[in-house]
Every structure is written in structure tokens, then in C-alpha cells.
């Protein structure tokens with residue numbers, strides 16, 4: 001049984017989808033969870049309430065993590081309130097899909113900033129705390145698109161491939177202080193992010209997936225829980241796919 005009692009976890013973009021499942025799972029295993037959100041306060045509060053109803057501990061904290069100052073203030077705020085930060089899950093993400101000829105510069109900037117810069121912003125602030133503690137777990141939610149690419153997602157795939165480089169470099173940098181940094185690459189998981197796209201490609205995706213189904217947020221959160229726990233203490237710099245074998 002994974003035990004995260006006494007751990008403080010920050011999950012970015014935890015008001016919906018995969019982030020909400022991660023927050024709930026970490027809390028169910030004993031962690032106190034900070035549920036970060038950007039615009040959706042009501043949804044974040046629902047996650048906090050669900051955790052509390054299950055006997056867990058959580059608070060919601062607003063921040064646009066693509067903004068360096070806000071992300072730094074978020075991490076500092078967590079540390080100020082809880083005096084520790086054990087687990088950072090860089091999950092916040094977005095898409096602005098289009099073929100390159102039609103993609104606007106703003107679509108590139110928004111996706112790179114929301115997906116990649118946010119992870120760097122939060123990791124930079126968290127690494128300072130975790131290195132001092134001589135303990136920490138940073139888990140980056142990348143994507144199979146960052147490994148194999150995807151037509152119509154030059155911005156998204158680049159941001160997710162960037163997260164993989166960030167993961168490997170930071171793992172080398174802060175491993176000596178007992179902080180692990182890993183990435184999880186989900187395949188297709190039905191959420192607000194993918195519902196439109198999945199309407200068109202659901203059957204094809206399932207056919208290309210050896211396990212013949214789409215993923216669930218809980219498929220991803222189960223691996224986050226393991227990577228966050230003490231027993232995963234010798235795993236760092238890895239990119240682990242949770243995709244039913246779609247990208248092999």
C-alpha cells in the first residue's frame with residue numbers, strides 16, 4: 001500500500017481532468033494536496049470538497065502557472081502554509097491545434113508557455129525547497145505527442161518534447177540532493193482537452209492501442225502515486241508511457 005502521509009503535494013491544473021484525478025489519488029493515500037487552478041474556481045473547490053468528503057486534506061490555490069511571478073508565488077505560498085513541499089506534479093496544460101500554415105504565433109506562445117514554461121517556473125521554485133529538504137519528487141505530465149509527434153500539434157508536441165528534456169536535465173542536476181524528476185506520457189484520455197478531437201479519431205485510436213481502449217485519468221494518477229512514494233526513490237529521469245501500448 002502506498003503511504004503518502006505527512007507529504008505535501010502541489011498539483012498544477014488540478015481543477016479538472018487528469019489533474020483532478022491526481023489530486024484525489026494523492027489525497028486518498030494520505031498527502032495534503034494543493035489544488036492549483038487557473039480560471040475555474042468552482043471546479044477546483046469541487047475537487048477540494050470531494051477530497052474532504054473522503055476524509056482527505058486539500059486546499060485550492062489560484063495561479064496562472066505560465067506566468068513566472070505567479071508560479072513562483074504559488075510555490076512560495078505552499079511552503080509558507082505547510083513548511084514543506086514533497087511532491088510537485090506539473091500537470092497544467094492546453095492545446096491550440098492547427099496545421100502550421102494556419103497556426104498563429106499566439107497559438108505557439110500560449111501552448112509553449114502553459115505547458116512547458118509553467119513546468120520550468122514551478123520546478124525552479126520547488127527545487128530550491130526540495131534540495132534543502134534533501135527530499136522531493138517532481139513529476140511532469142508530458143504526452144505521447146512529445147515522443148512521436150502529431151500532425152496539427154507542432155506547438156503541443158514541441159512543448160511536451162521540451163518537458164522531456166527538462167525532466168532529464170533536472171534529474172541529473174538535483175538527483176544528488178535526493179530529488180527525483182520523472183515524466184509520464186499519457187496516450188488518449190477523454191477530458192475537456194481531448195473531447196473534440198476524440199469525436200473524430202476515437203475508433204482509430206482504440207484500434208491502434210494494443211489494450212483496445214482509451215485511457216482514464218486514474219490510469220495516469222496511479223503511476224503518479226507510485227512515482228511520488230518512497231519506494232520509487234531510485235527512479236529518476238525516466239519517461240513512462242501510460243498509453244495502452246499505443247506508442248511502441
Ligand code: NAP
Pocket residue numbers: 012013014015016017018019036037038039040041043063064065066090091092093094114115141142143144185186187188189190191192193194
Ligand atoms: P483539461 O481537462 O483541459 O484540464 C486542464 C487543467 O489545466 C485545468 O485544471 C486548467 O485549469 C489547468 N490550466 C490550464 N492552463 C493553466 C494555467 N495557465 N495555470 C494553471 N492551470 C492551468 O486537461 P487534461 O486532459 O486533464 O490534461 C492534463 C495534462 O495531461 C495536460 O498537461 C495535458 O497536456 C496532459 N495530457 C493529456 C492527455 C489527454 O488525452 N487528456 C494526453 C496526454 C497528456 P482551469 O480549470 O482553471 O482552466
